Amino acid sequence: MKHRLSFAYFNLLSDNIVEVVVDDGIEMTMEMIEECHDFIGEHMTGEFGMLINRVNNYSYTYEAKLSVASYDGLKAIAFVYYSPTSKELSHELYQLRITDKWNYRLFSGLELGWQQAYEWLQKELSVVNVS
Numbered sequence: 001m002k003h004r005l006s007f008a009y010f011n012l013l014s015d016n017i018v019e020v021v022v023d024d025g026i027e028m029t030m031e032m033i034e035e036c037h038d039f040i041g042e043h044m045t046g047e048f049g050m051l052i053n054r055v056n057n058y059s060y061t062y063e064a065k066l067s068v069a070s071y072d073g074l075k076a077i078a079f080v081y082y083s084p085t086s087k088e089l090s091h092e093l094y095q096l097r098i099t100d101k102w103n104y105r106l107f108s109g110l111e112l113g114w115q116q117a118y119e120w121l122q123k124e125l126s127v128v129n130v131s
Contacts (some may be wrong), residue, residue: 003039007032010039016048017121024056030062040071049076049121054086057108065096076124077104078117 003010007026009021018040022028040048050069069077073088079090087106092103105120107113 005039012043013118016022016125017051018044018048019023019053021053022041022056022058026058028060030063030067033064033067041059044073047073047125048074049125050074051117051121052079053114053129054079054081065093075103076121077105078121079100079104080107080109080113082109090101
């Protein structure tokens with residue numbers, strides 16, 4: 001089910017996977033990150049995964065980079081990219097947030113990456129941690 005936020009579409013692909021498609025040309029701000037947090041808080045319970053579909057070009061303010069994808073229960077993030085720049089921006093975001101130890105992978109949208117990303121998220125969410 002697709003939900004429209006002020007700057008993006010959030011598509012609930014399953015009970016525990018949400019796809020995010022940010023509008024073209026957007027610079028993500030802290031206010032937008034707060035809108036994301038509100039949506040996730042309302043629609044995701046327990047462990048979940050995010051499929052970030054970077055089909056559009058967008059950027060983040062520095063403050064937004066420090067807060068994006070800071071969710072309780074976030075188990076895995078899949079970035080689907082469509083250009084070398086998009087791939088590099090996704091990797092730079094991960095590097096900035098390396099202390100958060102995201103479980104993340106990059107997938108090329110030009111090589112059936114969306115489907116691979118979705119399948120990887122399903123696999124990551126089905127793994128049971130034994131401690």
